Amino acid sequence: MIDAVINTGIRRAVLGAAVALTTLAGAGTAAASPPAAPGGEPCMPDSAARPTCISGTLADGTPYAFAVPAQWNGTVVVALDYADGGESEALTERLLADGVARGGTTRTVTGWRIRDAMDNQAEALARFEEAYGPARHAIASGSSMGGFVSAGAAQLHPDVFDAAVPFCGGLSGSVAQWNQKLDTVFVLERLVAPGLPVVDVPADVEGARKAWFDALGQAQQSSEGRARIALAAAIGQVPAWGTNPDGSPTPRPDERDAAALEEGAYLALAGGSLPYMGQAMGSRRQLTQVSGGNPSWNTGVDYAAQLRAAEPALRRTVDALYREAGLDLRTDLDALAAAPRISADPAAVERFARGIVFDGDLRIPVLTVSNTGDQISTVAQQQFYGENVRRAGKNALLRQTYVQSVGHCAFSDAEEQAALRVMVERLDTGRWPATAPPAMNDRARELGADPAPRYVPFQPPRFNRPYPG
Secondary structure: OOOOOOOHHHHHHHHHHHOOOOOOOOOOOOOOOOOOOOOOEEOOOOOOOOOEEEEEEOOOOOEEEEEEOOOOOOEEEEEOOHHHOHHHOHHHHHHHHOOOEEEEOOOOOOOOOHHHHHHHHHHHHHHHHHHHOOOOEEEEEEEOHHHHHHHHHHHHOOOOOOEEEEEOOOOOOHHHHHHHHHHHHHHHHHHOOOOOOOOOOOOOHHHHHHHHHHHHHHHOOOHHHHHHHHHHHHHHOOOOOOOOOOOOOOOOOOOOOHHHHHHHHHHHHHOOOOOHHHHHHHHHHHHHHHHOOOOOOOOOOOHHHHHHOOOHHHHHHHHHHHHHHOOOHHHHHHHHHHOOOOOOOHHHHHHHHOOOOOOOOOOOOEEEEEEEEOOOOOOOHHHHHHHHHHHOOOHHHEEEEEEEEEOOOOOOHHHHHHHHHHHHHHHHHOOOOOOOHHHHHHHHHHOOOOOOOOEOOOOOOOOOOOOOO
16 A cells, blocks of 8 residues: 555655745744645644544555645644544644644554554555645654654664654563563562452453552552552663653652652552553553463563662662561562563564564654653653664764653653754754754743643663573
8 A cells, every 4th residue: 555655756856847845944934835735625624734634544454544734834744643633733723823733643554553554654655645735844753652653664764764753652662662661560560469360361350450550559658569569660661750640740750759659650550540550551452462362471581680770769769668667678579580481473573563673774864752751652662762773873863852740641742842942943944953952942942831841851771581692
């Protein structure tokens, strides 16, 4: 289905001959617009951008949709999940006001068939260009799985997309990120909740989730349970910062406050509106079905070594809470070392790895945006992605940025818009504008950031479950 996609060079040549364009980083509107869309219909009547929209289904039945401002400047942003309500998102209106088209697909058909979702981004772009003509800049960008998919589209389809801006995508690769999640759940099952599911999640996913939440809630009431929750979080590189049950943010814990850090880890695992353990059950069952077996393993994993490599604040928290509980940490680490390991189905690993293994060999620019307190797309994965790019000698094509916020994909619309503006400027000029936190915050502030922009200097910890290692 990708053979029919128009390549980047042809898009630019045709559109460049047809219309004068301005940059997104400038005034935000174009001096002229492309010809009227053959397939577009007026939509979003409350939008000052007077957009037209197209929608339909791709070859595999996946819905797609796009909104295009009347003064389109030639840039289009393509995202997984846009067709599930993207028209109503504030970011869409912001981009339309900048002269940028926005659209994409959904995950409803592909689910954890990640490679198909990546291919769908390219097919959706082809449908868009059939209706509106070649885009000057085609940017793959999405959040969560959408961030993962946009980074994958950059690797798989660099002749189709000009750039990618993945938000909160994890980016350690299909196999690696779920090996990391296996570690967290394995340690908790061994030390806190024996017998609860780790990789063999039953059909009653909600029942499994409830059992885990109940077990962790009970453990949180005792000093022994809190110490072991902290240990699992440290080993699994889970942030020691979580949201309230209603999803609202909590204050960032002081790195010297062991009790607050453990409470943060507990909330990340079992609190908030999207707890880690809930996703670890539901998505685990789905990806196992897609892979035709278990694609995760911990054979040969040394959990004592992972603890030694954990973030210093969490290591100190584990030591302090074990002392407080009167537990011997060495005894628990020995128990983990002696516990029977989980082996993967090699065929399932191979199938799941097709989702993607990021190789770092970038051919188009990529700007990643991650938030430091993300309990789902753990921020340590960004270290592995960046390291792969450095090893491939493609540093010049990558910039990685971080927002200090808690929760999954917790960005303001202005923070996201600022990142997309940076990428359009990079494409227009061939050079990266400043992406240091002060510059990113200045951009977001100019766009009316609420809350105040939160880009920060940040060095993610070394990812502890690389694949291939």
